[in-house]
Amino acid sequence: MTDLWLYMAQRISALVMAPLVLGHIAVMIYAIQGGLSAGEILGRTQGSFGWALFYGTFVVAVSIHAAIGLRTIAFEVLGLKGSALTVFAWVVFLVLFVMGAQAVYAVTAT
Amino acid sequence: MIRPHRSHPLWFAFILHRISGVALALFLPVHFWVLSLALTSPERLDGFLHWTDITAVKIAEFALVFLLAVHLCGGLRLMALEWLPWSPRQKTLAAGAVGVSVLISGTFFLQAI
Amino acid sequence: MTSTAKTLDVSVWRSNDTGGAFQAFAVPIQESQTILDVVAWIQQNEDPTLAYRFACRVGMCGSCAMMVNGKPRWTCRTHVQKVISGNKIEIAPLRNLPVIKDLATDMDPFFDKWVKAEGVFHPSKTRDDAIEQIDPTSHERTEADIGIECINCSICYAACDAVSTTEDYLGPAALNRAWTLFNDAKDSGKQTILDAVSANGGCHSCHSMGSCAEACPNELNPMASIAGLKRETAKAFFARRKS
Numbered sequence: 001m002t003d004l005w006l007y008m009a010q011r012i013s014a015l016v017m018a019p020l021v022l023g024h025i026a027v028m029i030y031a032i033q034g035g036l037s038a039g040e041i042l043g044r045t046q047g048s049f050g051w052a053l054f055y056g057t058f059v060v061a062v063s064i065h066a067a068i069g070l071r072t073i074a075f076e077v078l079g080l081k082g083s084a085l086t087v088f089a090w091v092v093f094l095v096l097f098v099m100g101a102q103a104v105y106a107v108t109a110t
Numbered sequence: 111m112i113r114p115h116r117s118h119p120l121w122f123a124f125i126l127h128r129i130s131g132v133a134l135a136l137f138l139p140v141h142f143w144v145l146s147l148a149l150t151s152p153e154r155l156d157g158f159l160h161w162t163d164i165t166a167v168k169i170a171e172f173a174l175v176f177l178l179a180v181h182l183c184g185g186l187r188l189m190a191l192e193w194l195p196w197s198p199r200q201k202t203l204a205a206g207a208v209g210v211s212v213l214i215s216g217t218f219f220l221q222a223i
Numbered sequence: 224m225t226s227t228a229k230t231l232d233v234s235v236w237r238s239n240d241t242g243g244a245f246q247a248f249a250v251p252i253q254e255s256q257t258i259l260d261v262v263a264w265i266q267q268n269e270d271p272t273l274a275y276r277f278a279c280r281v282g283m284c285g286s287c288a289m290m291v292n293g294k295p296r297w298t299c300r301t302h303v304q305k306v307i308s309g310n311k312i313e314i315a316p317l318r319n320l321p322v323i324k325d326l327a328t329d330m331d332p333f334f335d336k337w338v339k340a341e342g343v344f345h346p347s348k349t350r351d352d353a354i355e356q357i358d359p360t361s362h363e364r365t366e367a368d369i370g371i372e373c374i375n376c377s378i379c380y381a382a383c384d385a386v387s388t389t390e391d392y393l394g395p396a397a398l399n400r401a402w403t404l405f406n407d408a409k410d411s412g413k414q415t416i417l418d419a420v421s422a423n424g425g426c427h428s429c430h431s432m433g434s435c436a437e438a439c440p441n442e443l444n445p446m447a448s449i450a451g452l453k454r455e456t457a458k459a460f461f462a463r464r465k466s
């Protein structure tokens with residue numbers, strides 16, 4: 001059953017992310033006007049529960065999505081199999097999730 | 111790599127989706143790390159952000175936004191193909207996905223300069 | 224296209240158990256010549272040991288498929304003038320299948336996967352029951368009709384990159400067959416089919432790259448059939464969670 005599960009997790013995380021990506025691009029287009037500064041970004045995000053939720057969901061979904069995607073490529077292109085493949089996917093997921101969570105915390109915590 | 115049996119629009123759409131996905135996955139850890147500097151050393155974050163004034167970096171950013179947009183549009187096309195029975199006009203849709211991505215990233219680029 | 228030469232430069236893959244290489248032949252150009260004609264000419268006039276496979280010569284049996292200038296094609300209905308590049312033609316055995324000798328591939332894996340995908344009829348009635356009435360305009364029937372003209376030629380299988388990378392991937396033809404049976408009112412194996420195509424190496428190994436549809440000589444679209452299976456397996460996935 002793993003193929004079906006991975007497929008479903010891949011599509012569901014993609015569906016979750018679709019509006020988030022659009023939002024993220026919109027914010028970028030808005031924020032880049034007149035250059036970027038740490039103050040400006042943090043002013044928007046710090047202490048905001050909404051942004052924490054937005055980017056928190058984003059990080060969870062992207063970690064799942066990227067781990068499954070890279071797992072497929074590792075299997076098809078690099079020929080990784082069995083437990084090596086499972087470990088690889090989990091490492092990708094954990095690295096992205098932990099680093100992403102840190103980033104979200106860093107820009108939203110007060 | 112582009113052998114005769116692969117030279118058709120949907121295969122290019124596939125490889126574009128795969129390459130943009132890998133590129134985004136590789137970029138993410140860097141992106142996250144730079145943002146976490148906000149907590150540990152805000153001055154360095156500002157230092158990084160000043161880089162974004164350089165034209166070369168702007169072009170790189172444009173490329174990233176394009177990759178994100180093209181992965182999004184390509185993914186939506188795929189979901190429409192698989193979950194809504196939308197098969198016949200796939201080539202047009204694939205081209206549309208790239209077109210929309212150029213538009214989105216182009217807007218971003220114009221705002222950035 | 225408009226070559227003035229009297230012969231074609233043909234390179235043909237020759238192989239046995241120990242290995243292989245391309246061999247060059249000069250084949251006289253004839254009007255309305257097909258790739259199969261070229262291969263037959265070589266075998267009859269140059270080297271009787273050349274191994275290849277064909278039967279009907281009119282695009283019905285699906286046994287003559289080979290790689291022609293890098294693309295899988297039905298050779299009996301592929302005209303030389305349509306595929307020639309310069310004055311050269313390269314003919315090789317179908318991709319993604321083990322080669323027995325020269326241009327003849329072992330098609331067992333292709334047909335084994337056909338069965339593994341439950342691309343076999345699951346009867347619902349006995350000889351004593353009345354024949355089921357089928358409405359030819361129903362959605363299921365039209366869906367099935369689109370995919371039934373498959374001649375088992377394995378051209379899509381040779382074109383598919385998922386087959387090359389995923390050893391146990393069932394492949395476009397087998398899944399296309401499973402989809403037509405899934406939509407066949409007379410077939411009683413819907414759940415059996417869904418289980419077979421949801422297993423590892425099933426329809427979810429397909430990346431919708433469409434090389435199968437591009438290559439199919441009968442203009443079938445296995446990619447669309449596989450999308451149908453993905454849709455049904457996704458529906459079943461949610462339904463099972465709910466109940």
Ligand code: SF4
Nearest residue numbers: 383429430432433435
């Ligand atoms: S659409 Fe699916 S079955 Fe067809 S060539 Fe691509 S991966 Fe293979």
Ligand code: SF4
Nearest residue numbers: 373374376377379439
């Ligand atoms: S789907 Fe088309 S290419 Fe594939 S085996 Fe059938 S006829 Fe041949």
Ligand code: FES
Nearest residue numbers: 280282285287299
């Ligand atoms: S020989 Fe029968 S299909 Fe070509």
